[in-house]
Amino acid sequence: MNMSVRDLLQGKTAGTSALTVTPETTVFEAARILMHHRIGSVMVVERGRTVAGILTERDLVRGVFEKGNQVATLTVRALMTADPVVCHEDDTVTKVIHEMTTRRFRHMPVVDKTDQLIGVISIGDILKSRMEEAENKADDLEAMAGFVPERS
Numbered sequence: 612m613n614m615s616v617r618d619l620l621q622g623k624t625a626g627t628s629a630l631t632v633t634p635e636t637t638v639f640e641a642a643r644i645l646m647h648h649r650i651g652s653v654m655v656v657e658r659g660r661t662v663a664g665i666l667t668e669r670d671l672v673r674g675v676f677e678k679g680n681q682v683a684t685l686t687v688r689a690l691m692t693a694d695p696v697v698c699h700e701d702d703t704v705t706k707v708i709h710e711m712t713t714r715r716f717r718h719m720p721v722v723d724k725t726d727q728l729i730g731v732i733s734i735g736d737i738l739k740s741r742m743e744e745a746e747n748k749a750d751d752l753e754a755m756a757g758f759v760p761e762r763s
Contacts, residue, residue, distance in 0.1 A: 616707060616721055617700040619740055620730045629720070629731040631656045634663055634688035638674065641666050641687050651733065652718040655691045660728040662720045664691035697722045700729070704737055711737075 631654045632641050644653055645668065655664035666687050674682045674690040682690075697720045698707050707719060711734055721730040 614704045614740065614744075615700065616698050616702045616704065616732065619704055619732055619736060620700070620721060622740060622743075623730075623732075623736055629654050629728055631660070631728065632666070632687055633657060634686060634691065636687045637683065638666075638671070638685045638687060638690055639683040642671060642683070645671075652731070654720055654728055654731055655687055656728055661726060662695065662697060662722060662728050664688075664693045665695040665718060665720065666691045667716075667718060695720060697726075698732070699723070704740070707732065708734075708737060 630644055630648060630650065632644065634655055634657060636655075641653055645651070645666075652665050652667040654662060655666055657663045664687075670690045670692060671682075674685070678685060678689075696710055696714060696716070698710070699722060711717065711719060717734045719732055720728055721732060723729050
């Protein structure tokens with residue numbers, strides 16, 4: 612079975628919510644949000660929930676190296692990855708994995724048919740989902756075989 616992005620979003624603990632900032636938000640405030648929520652990226656939106664970019668931990672590290680001490684006072688626009696690759700609810704998780712691994716990023720915005728942000732998925736979300744899927748398959752096979760392993 613090839614899971615859809617919609618299925619993956621529905622299975623997330625945080626659901627389809629995604630933390631957002633605007634391009635005018637300071638880098639300091641965006642970094643505070645990342646740290647407070649223990650996340651690796653924040654979506655940058657404008658005009659409602661239109662994705663303008665993504666700001667990741669990697670962008671912050673690059674900014675510190677390139678801009679030095681002034682980085683905290685810059686706006687997110689100065690460091691964000693503009694026009695990030697996005698996916699849609701009907702895309703397959705396999706397609707998303709291919710994009711993430713080929714292009715070497717860990718977070719992908721999910722947009723609807725009108726290109727409005729509806730969520731974000733990470734490589735961690737995908738890995739967790741795949742591990743749960745494998746565990747369920749193992750449980751099903753054990754049940755079919757009439758074998759119940761001793762669990763600690």
